[in-house]
Structures are given as structure tokens and as C-alpha cells.
Amino acid sequence: MSKWSLLPQRWRTKKEASHHAEAIVDILETPPIVPAQDGVVLFSMMGTAVLLPYLVAVKSLWAQLQRGRVVLMDDGTLTAQDRAILAHHCGDPEIIPIDSVKMGPFPSGGTWERFLTILDRRNSDYWIQLDSDTVTIGPVPEIAEAISRNRSFGLLGGHDAEIGALPVAEIARQLYPDGPAEGHIQTRVESRLDQCPPQRGWRYMRGCSGFAGFAAMGEGRALAAAFLDQMKEFVGEEDISIWGTEQIASNFQIANDRDPVLLPYDRYLNYWNEDWRDDAAFVHFVGTHRYDNGAYERSSRLAIETLNS
Numbered sequence: 001m002s003k004w005s006l007l008p009q010r011w012r013t014k015k016e017a018s019h020h021a022e023a024i025v026d027i028l029e030t031p032p033i034v035p036a037q038d039g040v041v042l043f044s045m046m047g048t049a050v051l052l053p054y055l056v057a058v059k060s061l062w063a064q065l066q067r068g069r070v071v072l073m074d075d076g077t078l079t080a081q082d083r084a085i086l087a088h089h090c091g092d093p094e095i096i097p098i099d100s101v102k103m104g105p106f107p108s109g110g111t112w113e114r115f116l117t118i119l120d121r122r123n124s125d126y127w128i129q130l131d132s133d134t135v136t137i138g139p140v141p142e143i144a145e146a147i148s149r150n151r152s153f154g155l156l157g158g159h160d161a162e163i164g165a166l167p168v169a170e171i172a173r174q175l176y177p178d179g180p181a182e183g184h185i186q187t188r189v190e191s192r193l194d195q196c197p198p199q200r201g202w203r204y205m206r207g208c209s210g211f212a213g214f215a216a217m218g219e220g221r222a223l224a225a226a227f228l229d230q231m232k233e234f235v236g237e238e239d240i241s242i243w244g245t246e247q248i249a250s251n252f253q254i255a256n257d258r259d260p261v262l263l264p265y266d267r268y269l270n271y272w273n274e275d276w277r278d279d280a281a282f283v284h285f286v287g288t289h290r291y292d293n294g295a296y297e298r299s300s301r302l303a304i305e306t307l308n309s
Contacts, residue, residue, distance in 0.1 A: 016290075016291040017049070017291075020053065020291060020296065020297055020300075021052045021053070023297045023300070023301065024052050024053065024056055024297070024300045024301065024304065025052060026301075026304050026308075027052055027055045027056050027059065027300075027304050027307075028052075028055070028085070028089075029308070030055075030059060030089075030304060030307040030308055031307065031308075032088055032089045032090070032091065033058070033059060033062050033070060033089065033090050033091050034091060035068070035069035035070060035090070035091035035092075035093070036067060036068060036069060037069060038067055038068065038069075039124070039125050039126055039216065040065075040067045040068035040069070040125065040126050040128065040147060041068060041069060041070075041071050041121075041125045041126065041127045041128065042058055042061065042062060042068045042069070042070050042071070042128050042130055043070075043071045043072070043073070043114070043117070043118065043127050043128060043129055043130065044057070044058065044072055044073070044114075044129070044130045044131065044132060045072070045073040045075055045098070045111060045113070045114040046072060046073070046074075046075060046078075046132050047074065047075035047076065047077035047078055048077045048078055048079055048082050049077065050132040050133075051082050051085065051086075053132045053133060053300070054132035055085075055089055055090075056135060056300045056303055056304065057130055057131065057132050057133070057134045057135065057136075058070060058090065058130060059089070059303070059307055060135050060136040060137070060303040060306070060307070061128075061130060061134075061136040061140070061282075063136070063303075063306065063307055064136050064138070064139055064140045064281075065140060065143060065144060067144075067147065068128070069091060069093070070086075070090040070091060070093035070094075071093055071094045071095075071096065072086065072090075072093050072094070072095045072096065073095075073096045073097075073098055073113065073114055073117060074095050074096065074097050074098060075098055076097075076098055076099070078095070083095065096117060098113050101113040101116055101117055103116070104221070104225075105225060105228065106224075106225070106228060107240055107241035107245070108241070109241065109243075110241060110242070110243045110244070110245060110246050111209070111246045111247075112245075112246045112249075114129065114246075115129075115209070115224075115246050115249060115250055115253075116221065116224075118214050119214075119219075119220045119221050119224060119253070120220065120221065122214050122215070122216055122217070122218055122220070123216065123217060123220075124216055124217075125216055126147050126150065126213065126214070126215060126216045127213070127214045128143075128211075128212070128213050128214075129209060129210075129211065129212045129213075129214070129250075130210075130211060131209075131210035131211065131284065133210070133284065133285045133286065133290060133296075134210060134211060134282065134283065134284045134285065135282070135283055135285070135296070135299040135300055135303050136281065136282050136303065137280060137281060137282065137283060137299055137302065137303065138267075138279065138280060138281040138282075139281060140281050140282065142261060142263055142264070142267070142268070142281075143213065143263075145261075146213055146215075146261045147213070150215045150216055150217070151213075151215055151257070151258065151259050151260060151261050152212075152213050152214050152215040152218060152254045152257040152258075152260045152261070153212065153213035153254070153260060153261040153262070153263055154205055154207035154208075154212055154213075154251065154254045154255075154260060154261070154262055154263065155207055155208045155209075155210060155211040155212060155263055155268050155270070155282075155284065156205075156206065156207055156208065156262055156263060156265045156268070157206045157207055157208050157270070158206075158265065158270065159265055160175065160206065161205065161206035161207065161262075161265070162262070162265060163175075163206075164205065164262060165203050165204065165205040165254075165255040165260055165262060166203060166204065166205075167201070167202070167203055167204075168193035168194065168196045168202045168203065168204045169193065169194040169196070169198065171190060171193050171204045171205075171206070172190065172191055172192065172193040172194035173194060175190060175191070175206065176190065176191035179191065180192050184244065185235065185239065185242045185243075185244045185245060185248070186244050186247065186248055188234065188235050188239075189231055189234050189235060189245070189248050190204070190206065190248070192234040195233075195234070196230055200226075202227070202252070202255075202256060203252075203255040203256050204251060204252050204255045205251050205254060205255040205260070205262060206251060207247075207250070207251040207254065207262075208247065208270055208284060208286070209246065209247040209250040209251070210270075210284045210286060211263075211268070211282065211284060212250055212254060213254075213261075214253070214254070214257075215257055215258070218253075218257045218258075219253065219256065219257065223253065223256060224249055224252075224253055227249055227252050227253075228240065228249065231245060231248065231249075263282075266279075266280065267279060267280050267281045267282070268280075268281060268282040269282070269283055269284070270283075270284045270286045271283050271284065271285045271286060271289055271290070271292075271295060271296070272289055273289040273292045273293065283295075283299055285299075
């Protein structure tokens with residue numbers, strides 16, 4: 001065990017993030033994205049701290065998909081130099097200031113601005129939400145087919161989510177057989193989904209908003225606002241702004257779109273310090289395991305090599 005591993009997580013993460021950035025700086029030597037006005041938008045909220053990982057994320061996805069143009073939401077930290085780099089590498093993307101999003105009844109922060117922007121602008125384009133801590137490591141035919149059929153898609157939260165997009169009461173029954181539970185905000189909301197009025201016919205999937213596709217011409221803010229009101233009944237007005245409520249709303253929105261695609265978890269996964277299959281296509285390096293075992297760095301560098309080949 002290294003001395004560094006004994007330090008607080010927040011200190012380790014800062015050092016590990018700096019080391020990771022140094023290891024992937026060659027992303028700046030890869031060919032730029034050539035954007036297409038083809039009805040597909042690759043959208044991310046990001047800032048200066050994740051510039052290099054973001055470039056790996058968006059370029060590795062674009063290289064496999066070969067579709068779309070980039071749109072960004074500035075979290076308020078992008079510098080003039082960042083914008084110049086993004087203009088070169090991402091085809092001079094539109095950059096939306098986070099404080100330009102009209103929130104209405106929705107909470108500020110917690111990536112709600114990102115989610116609402118997608119809902120406001122999905123009328124004519126297919127929007128793909130992409131987190132910066134992701135790497136596309138193989139072909140993504142499921143994504144290409146979802147786009148071609150204009151079907152929303154969701155990255156599952158884990159193998160337990162493979163039960164599918166089901167009526168909300170069935171989700172609560174299968175995942176929380178003991179009834180309402182406390183703890184994480186997602187647990188609190190999901191375990192109470194059977195309290196939703198059944199006449200609404202709502203559905204839900206347990207997903208991860210780090211990678212999500214929103215079909216063109218899908219539902220907008222009205223459905224999200226109705227579900228927001230329901231979540232307030234579950235957890236209270238104050239807790240609706242807790243980090244994670246946007247992910248719950250995103251899962252709900254996708255589940256209630258027409259015939260959504262739930263990506264196979266063995267190929268599109270979240271990294272929990274476990275090996276993945278040889279045919280895996282996409283990895284979301286989430287949370288405390290992000291830098292474990294050098295998997296994120298190796299995947300990023302392999303993606304960079306592929307971009308330069």
C-alpha cells in the first residue's frame with residue numbers, strides 16, 4: 001500500500017486527476033472532429049478541469065459513431081484558451097452558458113441545466129448526453145441503430161437494471177420488495193414509485209445519466225415537471241435539489257419515450273473496479289473507482305492510439 005493511498009479521498013482524487021491529464025495530453029495531437037449537420041448532437045456539460053478527459057470522451061465516441069455535431073454547456077469555468085482548443089478539436093461547437101438556462105420550477109445545479117437544455121431542444125435533433133469520464137473502446141452499433149430508428153437509449157446502472165423499462169409500481173416491487181427505503185436519494189425515490197397514480201401509466205428504468213440518448217420529437221419539460229412534483233411528494237421540497245435527482249428524472253424521461261433502448265450492460269458499463277468483457281464498447285469511469293488499477297488511463301491511451309491510426 002502506497003503512502004498516497006492513506007490520504008483523504010479528495011486529496012488522492014486531485015493528484016490522480018492531474019496524473020491522468022498528463023497521461024492523456026496526446027489527445028491534443030489527434031485529428032479534430034469533422035462535425036456533421038445530420039440531426040445528431042453530442043452534448044456535454046464540462047469545464048476547464050476536465051478538458052482533456054472530455055476530448056477523449058467525445059472524440060472516441062465520434063470516431064466510432066461518425067455522426068453528429070458537438071454542443072457544450074460551460075459550467076462557468078471555461079477559459080479563453082479552453083474555448084480555442086475546443087473550437088479546433090470539436091468543429092467550433094456551440095457553447096451554452098449554464099446561467100442562460102431558464103429553470104422555472106426545477107432546481108438549479110446537479111446537472112438539471114444540462115437535462116433541461118436537452119428537453120428544450122430535442123424537437124428536431126437527436127441529443128446524446130455524454131459525460132467527460134467516459135471512453136468508447138469499441139464499435140457502437142446499438143447506438144447507431146437507436147439513432148436510425150429515433151429511439152431513446154439509456155446506460156443501465158448495473159446488472160440489476162436489466163429488468164427493463166417497466167411500470168413504476170413494478171420497478172418498486174421488484175427492486176424494493178420490503179417497501180420504501182431510506183439512504184441515497186435514488187433509493188428513496190425509486191422505492192416509492194409505487195405511490196405514483198396508476199392512471200398516469202408511467203414507466204421507469206434504473207439507468208445512469210452519464211450516457212443517454214434522447215430521441216427527436218420526444219416529450220419536453222411538461223412530463224419532467226409532473227414527475228418533479230411527484231418526487232417532491234416522496235422526499236420533500238428541500239431534498240429535490242440533492243445531487244442525483246436529475247439522474248432519476250433522466251431515467252424516467254427515457255423510460256417514457258417510445259420503445260427506448262436499454263443498452264446491454266456487458267458492453268456499455270460503469271466501472272466498479274472489475275474487469276469487462278473483450279467485446280465491451282463503452283465504459284463510464286464513475287465515482288471512487290475512477291482511477292483504480294489504471295484502467296481509465298489505459299482505456300484513454302488506447303482510444304488516443306486508435307484516433308491516430
